[in-house]
Amino acid sequence: MDKDPQLQLRVFDLNCWAIRYLSKVRQQRIELIGNVLNQEGYDLALLQEVWSERDYWELKKKLCARYPSSHYFKSGVIGSGLCIFSRYQILDTFLYQYSVNGYPYMFQHGDWFGGKSVGLVVLKIQEIVFNIYVTHLHAEYCREKDAYLPHRVVQAWELAQFIQHTSKGADVVLLGGDLNMHPEDVGIRLLRGWAGLRDSFIAAEKVEGGEDGSTLLPTNCFTSKKELRCYPQGIRIDYILYKGLSHYEVKCNRHETTTGTAPNKDIPYSDHEAVIATLSVNKRALGKGLNHPRVEPVLVDVLNEARMEVRVGLHAAERQQYSCGRMAVLAVLLLLMQATMGLSSMFGDALLQPFPKFSFSLLSLLGVLVLLISAVLYLFHTIEVKVLQGTEEQMRVGLQTLQDKLSSR
């Protein structure tokens, strides 16, 4: 541990699982979270899944003395769920909403309605510029057959690109959030390799809390036991990542995770465990090179793997687009046939027979419904195809530049 760090920061990160009417003992847990934030007096709290603005305002009221500056990021139908509480004044804010985020018709998963994004706030502490990012990526519902993997990879790529492009003026970059990826997943490797971020758990001098820094624990009474069937020791999907830029270097002194129930309580803060990192920021020693991230050849493989995943998603999206288009065309044909039959029954010989008006109009209702729904879904999947194509092309350009750099060494 540094003997005399220029600045030490304690950062708290938690997916709060605060969905109104759905999350268990929500209000009680929000109160617990407020209490621990006040007691511990962290420098920064990065929260996710604070879906209700009322919960945010309650926390804000409670925390205003210890965390005078805060920001809630709004996006999507029910908000982004992201907010930041800070001891230091927030100077600027910005939001980037991911281009893809699941499907609106997957009501049971509901990620689409959240408008998943990455929020950025800029702070200045002792003349050091901090870019603080908070995010929450699309959930993984079934690891064996993960239909959302391409979307999550696109989100991880956009997150890495957003951080890369927006952090050039910062001295310290800090990202906290529920990334919904295991440490060895391609998205995490992208964030570490492409954006040059360090994982506070891996880099920490001292680790406390759950084994392997897991943030989904089987001992937590709110976690789905089915999800953790293959991972009896839990999974690590919540992270604090960082990097020092220009003249500053950052070290992680301590990485803690909570373990199930909150101290002296019989319930945990959330279905996720909180991550707490103690970071020290030091001026880089004279003579030590600036932090120009080294380009590692392995990054080519990571980028290729991510690109492959995007391509798999692209094929699936194109199939969906095609199915919806075909369904819309069939609905149009059905309606046209019905119109012809209707007209011929009015003016033709069919008048001699009784015309089945009721079932006829029920069939029209069905035709119109199918047409409307499949047309909207066709538009939706067309946008998805464009985004996936665009991401693949962006990755291709990045890969080209990377290979040029490697070959010119």
Next chain:
Amino acid sequence: MDKDPQLQLRVFDLNCWAIRYLSKVRQQRIELIGNVLNQEGYDLALLQEVWSERDYWELKKKLCARYPSSHYFKSGVIGSGLCIFSRYQILDTFLYQYSVNGYPYMFQHGDWFGGKSVGLVVLKIQEIVFNIYVTHLHAEYCREKDAYLPHRVVQAWELAQFIQHTSKGADVVLLGGDLNMHPEDVGIRLLRGWAGLRDSFIAAEKVEGGEDGSTLLPTNCFTSKKELRCYPQGIRIDYILYKGLSHYEVKCNRHETTTGTAPNKDIPYSDHEAVIATLSVNKRALGKGLNHPRVEPVLVDVLNEARMEVRVGLHAAERQQYSCGRMAVLAVLLLLMQATMGLSSMFGDALLQPFPKFSFSLLSLLGVLVLLISAVLYLFHTIEVKVLQGTEEQMRVGLQTLQDKLSSR
């Protein structure tokens, strides 16, 4: 004009008005545009409204010798329409799609389907890092009663913020595009004040072409004469803006606009005029301060004006959201009533009378349609409300920081 500029760049910007099946003599004009780009050999061509990827590929094929590097930005249903052709290798690309962009049900305007965005490419020319932005904001259909003004202001704010946050590592920033705003409009003042960009037309040492640098001219055979009724000399809505950062300063030596027909042809390149700027980039003289943009007190007024416009949009969006919600509730009530009537007709006394099955099922069809459409629109306007609220809050934080800076001077 500098006698020995370190680097001179000629930049071409044009809204190409290339909508398949709709834009007049599109293919012929795309060919003309390709010809002029090849003949003149600009360093960069920033194009908008290249809606069809086929047109882009045709241009790419034609221009590959003079402009070996190019990028097409994909987004929305029919693409972003944005592309860049460059003499220098494109090293990295990124896309930010604006959070609001008109309404999907305004088919006659169609902006929503375009997925309006700002595209960024990074170039390195003689070790100078260039961040090149190309964009196209929402069109203005009626200046007197402009329902899209709040959306355009949000887009201008997001554009300014995107440039501010992503350009810290660049030496030179260049933005070209159809901003759909007059030079004195609040969005342009935001871009100049908040993002510190200079207008090449105003800063140019020499101006050639249409009066007042207009890019919508009444002499252009494709422009809508109605739109220019109050502006007989034309309107300037296409811009090349720039700034020099770190150790570089940028000057605009020449600003040209085309005037109606292409040379030796009887048709113009587009319904817009092209903007061509000749810029020189010089190393800042020693002793001359770095380009830390001065904070002008007038910026507070600009930001307040923009915020007011966003608030106006917010009220309108809230009204729309409320109307759609009410309509959905009414449709549910209608369907419930029908279900009750249907059941009572089946089991009750009403069986004695003939039940009007046909008109009954037509009414159900109407009820289901209204419910579906109003529910989707309710979701849409809920997202719009969230974005406008979020933007207003972002502006408030910016304003606070600005006022702190001003009062600490």
